[in-house]
Amino acid sequence: MELIMAVLAGLLFTAGVYLLLQRQVLKIVFGTALLSHGAHLLILTMGKLNRGQPPILEKGIEHYADPLPQALILTSIVISFGVTSFLLVLAYRAYKTNKTDNMEQLRGSDHD
Amino acid sequence: MTNLITLPILIPLIAGTLFVFWRKKLPFVRMGTQIITIINLIVTAFITFLVVQNGPIILETGGWVAPYGIILVGDALSLSLLLTTNVIAVAAAFYAPFSLDRGREEHYFYTFFLILIAGVSGAFLTGDIFNLFVFFEVLLMASYGMIVLGGTRQQLRESIKYVLLNLFSSILFVTTVSFLYSVTGTVNMAQLSERVGQVNQEGILTTIAILFFVVFATKGALFPLYFWMPHAYAKPPAVISALFGALLTKVGIYSILRVFTLIFNGNIDYTHSFFITLAGFTLIFGVIGAMSTNNIKLIIAYNIIPAIGFMIMGIGIFTDVSLAGSVYYLVHDMIIKGALFLLVGAIAIVAGTSDLRKISGLIKNYPLLGWLFFIATVTLAGLPPFSGFIGKLLLLKGAFENGHYVIAAIGLITSLLILVSVMRIFINGFWGVSMELPKEKRSIKPLYVPITFLLIFSVVLGIGAEWFLPHIQQIGVDLMNPSVYVDAVLKE
Numbered sequence: 001m002e003l004i005m006a007v008l009a010g011l012l013f014t015a016g017v018y019l020l021l022q023r024q025v026l027k028i029v030f031g032t033a034l035l036s037h038g039a040h041l042l043i044l045t046m047g048k049l050n051r052g053q054p055p056i057l058e059k060g061i062e063h064y065a066d067p068l069p070q071a072l073i074l075t076s077i078v079i080s081f082g083v084t085s086f087l088l089v090l091a092y093r094a095y096k097t098n099k100t101d102n103m104e105q106l107r108g109s110d111h112d
Numbered sequence: 113m114t115n116l117i118t119l120p121i122l123i124p125l126i127a128g129t130l131f132v133f134w135r136k137k138l139p140f141v142r143m144g145t146q147i148i149t150i151i152n153l154i155v156t157a158f159i160t161f162l163v164v165q166n167g168p169i170i171l172e173t174g175g176w177v178a179p180y181g182i183i184l185v186g187d188a189l190s191l192s193l194l195l196t197t198n199v200i201a202v203a204a205a206f207y208a209p210f211s212l213d214r215g216r217e218e219h220y221f222y223t224f225f226l227i228l229i230a231g232v233s234g235a236f237l238t239g240d241i242f243n244l245f246v247f248f249e250v251l252l253m254a255s256y257g258m259i260v261l262g263g264t265r266q267q268l269r270e271s272i273k274y275v276l277l278n279l280f281s282s283i284l285f286v287t288t289v290s291f292l293y294s295v296t297g298t299v300n301m302a303q304l305s306e307r308v309g310q311v312n313q314e315g316i317l318t319t320i321a322i323l324f325f326v327v328f329a330t331k332g333a334l335f336p337l338y339f340w341m342p343h344a345y346a347k348p349p350a351v352i353s354a355l356f357g358a359l360l361t362k363v364g365i366y367s368i369l370r371v372f373t374l375i376f377n378g379n380i381d382y383t384h385s386f387f388i389t390l391a392g393f394t395l396i397f398g399v400i401g402a403m404s405t406n407n408i409k410l411i412i413a414y415n416i417i418p419a420i421g422f423m424i425m426g427i428g429i430f431t432d433v434s435l436a437g438s439v440y441y442l443v444h445d446m447i448i449k450g451a452l453f454l455l456v457g458a459i460a461i462v463a464g465t466s467d468l469r470k471i472s473g474l475i476k477n478y479p480l481l482g483w484l485f486f487i488a489t490v491t492l493a494g495l496p497p498f499s500g501f502i503g504k505l506l507l508l509k510g511a512f513e514n515g516h517y518v519i520a521a522i523g524l525i526t527s528l529l530i531l532v533s534v535m536r537i538f539i540n541g542f543w544g545v546s547m548e549l550p551k552e553k554r555s556i557k558p559l560y561v562p563i564t565f566l567l568i569f570s571v572v573l574g575i576g577a578e579w580f581l582p583h584i585q586q587i588g589v590d591l592m593n594p595s596v597y598v599d600a601v602l603k604e
Contacts, residue, residue, distance in 0.1 A: 020280070025272065032279050039286045046294035069293070072242055076286050079249045083279055086256060090275060093260075094268040106269045 005045040012038030025091045025101040029084065036080035043069050043076065114171040116159055117186045120194055120233040123152050124201075128226030135218050142209045145222045149205040152229070153198040160191040164583065168600045170239070178602050179303040185239035185601060188587050189439060193236050193366060196443050199569055200358045200450040201229045203562035207454050208351045210558045211461070216261050216349065224261070228254035228355060235363050239601060241292070242299045244367065245285050248331070252278050255360060258352045259344065267347050274344040281330040288323040295320065302601035304375045305594050313378025321376035321383055325368065332364025332420055335394040342401060342413040350457020353409060357416050358450035362442060365423050369438060372427060373591040374598075380430055387428030388519050394421030395526040402533040406468040408456045408541070411533055412449070415492070418526050419445045425519055426507050434510025436588030440580075441503030444573060448492050448500065451566035452534075455485050458559045459541060464550035468537060473546035481556070482542040484563055489538055491570050493531035499574035502581070 012034050019031030047069030055067035095101045127148040131141050163169055168187040172178060186194075204225065212221060231251025238244050256278075259271045293299055295316060296307045308317055326337070333341040345356050376383060398417025405411055419441070426438030460466040462478055475482040487498075494500030504527065511520035573580060590596045 020276075028276060032276065032283070035280070035283045036286075039283050039290070042287055043290040043293075046290040048294075068299070069290070072286075072290070072293075072299075075242075075246060079246070080283075082253065083249075083256075083275075083282075086253075087275055087279065090256075090260060090268070090272060093263060094272050097263065097265050097268050106272065 001049050001051070002045055005041055005049065009038045009041040009045065012041065023103045025095065025103065028103070029087050029091055032087065033080075033084050036076070036084070040073050040076055040080075043073050114169050116155075116162070117169050117171045117184050117237060119155050120152060120159070120198070121230050121237065123148060123155065124226040124233070125230040128223045128230065131223050131226070132220060135220060135223075138209075138214070138217055141222050142217075145208075145226065146202075146205045148226065149198065149201045149229075153195075153202050156191070156195050156198045159186060160195050163188055163191045168597075170601055179298060179300045182243050183239040183300065183601065184237045185301075185597070186237055187590070187597065187600070188583065189366075189369075189591065190236045192439070192443060192584070192587070193362075193446075194233055196446045197229065197232050197236070197359060200355070200446060200566070201225075203450060203454065203566045204351050204355055206565075207354070207457075207559060207562040210556075211351045211457055212349055213262075219261060220257065221261060224254045224257040225355070227251075228258070228359070232359050232363055236366060239301050240299055241301055241304065241371075242289055245282070245289060248285065248363070249282060251360070251363065252282070255356065258355070259348055261348065261352070264347075270344045270347050273340055277330065277340045281327050284323065284330075285327045288320060288327060291323070292320050300601075301370070301374055302598045305598050306602075308375050308378060309594075313376060317376070318379045318382060321372070321379070322386075324371055324376070325383070325387075328364045328367045328371070329390075330364075331361070332368065333361045333417060334420055334424060335390055335397050335417075338394070338398070338417050338420075341416065342410055345413040345416070346407065346409040350409070350453055350460065353413065354450045354453035354457070357413065357453050358446045361416055361420060362446050365420060365442060368424070369427055369435075369442075369591070373430075373435065374594045377594065384428045384430045387424050388516060391421045391425035391428055392519050392522050394418065394424060395522050399526050399529040399533065403529065408459060408466045408468055408471075408537050409453070411468075411537060412452045412456050415452070415530060415534065416449060418530055419449070421526070422504065422507055422523065425523060426510060428519075429507075429510045429514055429516055430592075431510050431514060432585070432588040432592045433506055433513065434588075435591045436585045437503055437506030437508075437510055439587050439591075440506060440584050441500075443584075444491075444499040444503050444570065447566055447570045447573070448488060451488050451563055451570065452492065454559070454563050454566070455481070455488055456537070458556050458563065459485070459537075461554055461559075462549065462556055463541070463547065468540050471541040471547060472544040473542070475542040476546045477549065478556070480560060482538070484560070484567060485538055485542070487567055487571070489531070489534045491567075491574065492534055494527050495531075497574050497577075499570050499577075502574060502577045 016031045016035035019027050047066040050065045053063045053065045055065040171184040173182050228251050231247050234247035330337045345353050395418045402411050402414035422441050423438045426434040463471045491498035491500050494504040508520050
């Protein structure tokens with residue numbers, strides 16, 4: 001199970017990096033979303049997957065799911081949700097103002 | 113009593129949130145922000161006093177014992193940086209009303225500003241590496257808000273790159289933390305230090321260490337990851353540039369300082385000698401950038417890079433003297449970069465342009481501005497008796513004692529070039545034929561107050577070195593000996 005999850009996270013990272021290297025701003029935003037999904041899956045996998053076990057340590061229970069990665073993922077998901085929505089608005093506003101969504105044309109120079 | 117340590121985070125956070133509701137009542141919000149920053153400075157000074165007297169303050173939030181819950185650690189290093197942060201916050205709060213236009217002020221500048229301070233304070237205080245990520249995000253979110261404020265064409269163009277790059281490095285941060293968690297089974301820094309030490313930092317842990325370094329180097333604008341920084345920092349108004357230049361990159365450097373003295377100190381031959389090489393390149397390329405432009409704000413923004421190089425050099429040499437040098441330089445640079453950005457902001461206001469070729473002879477009309485800029489310049493370059501000198505002295509002493517002659521030579525040459533690059537602003541801008549000033553003359557008298565305030569701290573830090581130096585040297589000794597931190601947190 002860990003292997004499948006690791007491969008899946010790897011695939012998400014690959015697709016995310018590919019999209020990051022595109023020129024269109026919207027594709028780049030999707031790329032960052034995929035990357036953060038990959039990172040979240042990775043956190044879950046790194047905590048060792050115990051299916052169907054409670055995330056509680058009590059007397060008598062020997063198998064339990066690690067609660068820490070779940071707490072970490074929750075925090076991280078909320079943050080990436082906020083940043084992605086901000087980025088979408090920023091990308092739209094930059095497109096309206098600069099009249100282009102092509103990163104090649106968004107290069108800066110001192111003259112403008 | 114240990115709950116005191118939450119105040120530097122909570123005061124600005126709560127105040128910033130409340131000010132959202134009164135955004136149109138500018139006089140109230142301005143004054144409120146100024147009072148809040150002063151209160152915060154006094155509280156932080158009090159906590160620093162307690163820490164210097166009685167040793168580190170550790171707060172276990174929610175009553176969870178150290179390795180399990182989230183902890184806040186206020187040791188001498190954190191508190192000295194926190195105190196510096198709040199000094200800059202006070203100066204910025206008094207500068208902002210005169211440098212920003214009404215639109216920016218009304219659109220929540222003061223909220224973003226206070227939340228930024230809360231995030232920076234949290235990052236300095238946390239003792240948990242995942243919590244460090246969370247506070248990084250808090251301060252980054254506030255900085256995203258600030259950098260787009262106003263929404264001019266160039267600002268939006270640069271802020272897309274800024275946000276994307278920081279987002280990418282944040283994702284890398286989370287990924288690296290999850291790797292570290294899978295290897296060590298903890299995110300508490302003190303316990304990480306113990307566990308990594310127990311296995312002598314095996315190969316996989318060194319790999320993770322380098323990943324952490326890449327994350328922090330991106331945030332801290334180190335060679336070759338600084339390309340995003342100068343333009344993004346130079347485009348917004350001066351007070352925002354000052355906050356970014358003084359605080360944001362320095363949080364990255366603090367993280368490197370903390371993580372690579374406390375946790376990853378087992379494979380110094382590999383990691384730390386790598387830092388020295390990078391420090392050399394950072395020094396050279398940063399100062400070349402500073403020499404290459406005629407935009408006064410950009411010159412100061414590029415000057416952040418060689419300063420980062422000096423700090424990394426101290427971490428790379430890794431002795432108690434050089435680490436003390438890094439810490440001293442960090443404190444000095446936060447104050448002086450804040451002051452310089454505020455100064456060039458004032459110059460841009462009186463001259464009506466930030467193109468150095470169009471500015472000349474300002475000293476006739478604005479003598480005080482000229483002399484303040486001169487003091488800031490010599491402080492930055494590290495001429496005695498100002499504060500830059502002490503930091504560089506410690507760093508170079510560390511370098512020579514350990515036979516790192518090449519980096520010491522690069523450091524000395526770079527210092528000279530830094531002086532040239534900033535003195536260029538003084539010579540071209542203040543000397544020569546008096547330029548035609550813009551028709552509507554604006555009084556900049558209120559701007560002198562925060563600038564002088566920062567410069568006084570900088571000068572005191574240099575002339576009063578006798579008084580500060582023992583404390584900073586103690587920080588250096590403690591950093592070399594991670595068991596001090598570990599024992600304080602885990603109470604063994």
